[in-house]
Amino acid sequence: MNFELDATNQKILEALVANARIPITELSKKVGLSKTPVTYRIKQMEDVGLITGYRAILSPLKLGLTNVTYIEVRVSDTRQKALEDFNAAVRSIPEVEECYMIAGGFDYQIKLRSRDMAHYREIMAEKISALPHISSTTSYVAMEAVVEQSWLNL
Structure with missing residues (x-):
């Protein structure tokens, strides 16, 4: 076309x-x-796939998810099957807003939303730490959203 x-x-x-x-x-x-x-x-x-769908965009703040944490994840196994296992498991965690495989000093970056630090600790302990093939994580708590865009300027 x-x-x-x-x-x-x-x-x-x-x-x-x-x-x-x-x-x-x-x-x-x-x-x-x-x-x-x-x-x-x-x-x-x-x-042509330029518009891929329409959806309601919810306010995380109105839902009480005011805490944003970025998590660097290092995995112990980077073979294809291990990565597929990790990818499938991380997709099942509702608090994960974004997850990217990264080329660099770590393997994945996760953007996680939670109610507060106690909720974050619970998610880390029960869900993130239980992901397959994790060897280590490093977390960074966001203090303020300076720019948040859902699209690029055309």
């Missing part, structure tokens, strides 16, 4: 990122096209 991320598509994406529930009529007015071409463009961006 031939697809171009032109200025109009960028405007559509910016509007959808700001409010995925924006009515097509309102979106059409914002981008200066009628409803049919806007609907077509959205469908096209979904078909």
